[in-house]
Amino acid sequence: MENDxxxxxxxxxxxxxxxxxEIPAFPEVKTRKFGFWIPAGIAASMIFAFLFIxxxxxxESTTPEVVIITLVExxxxxxxxxxxxxxxxxxxxxxxxxLLTEY
Numbered sequence: 001m002e003n004d005x006x007x008x009x010x011x012x013x014x015x016x017x018x019x020x021x022e023i024p025a026f027p028e029v030k031t032r033k034f035g036f037w038i039p040a041g042i043a044a045s046m047i048f049a050f051l052f053i054x055x056x057x058x059x060e061s062t063t064p065e066v067v068i069i070t071l072v073e074x075x076x077x078x079x080x081x082x083x084x085x086x087x088x089x090x091x092x093x094x095x096x097x098x099l100l101t102e103y
Contacts, residue, residue: 063087
């Protein structure tokens with residue numbers, strides 16, 4: 001109890017001292033309004049950028065990267081080569097696959 005009274009007196013004294021302290025006057029801060037200059041500048045720079053955007057260059061046709069040479073046998077048992085050029089290899093046959101079926 002005695003400690004509670006001492007604490008109350010201590011804080012009452014602190015409050016009295018705080019009441020005597022002069023609070024300085026803070027200057028009013030003037031805030032700028034957003035205005036229209038910033039959005040207008042952004043819009044102008046976007047228009048300026050769109051004027052200088054070039055159309056994409058047409059894609060050149062790719063040169064063949066793969067040459068496929070196949071040996072074809074016709075109905076008269078004549079063999080001849082066919083040569084194809086492609087940009088990719090879509091099928092692959094093992095070079096020894098014919099050994100499984102012919103021999």
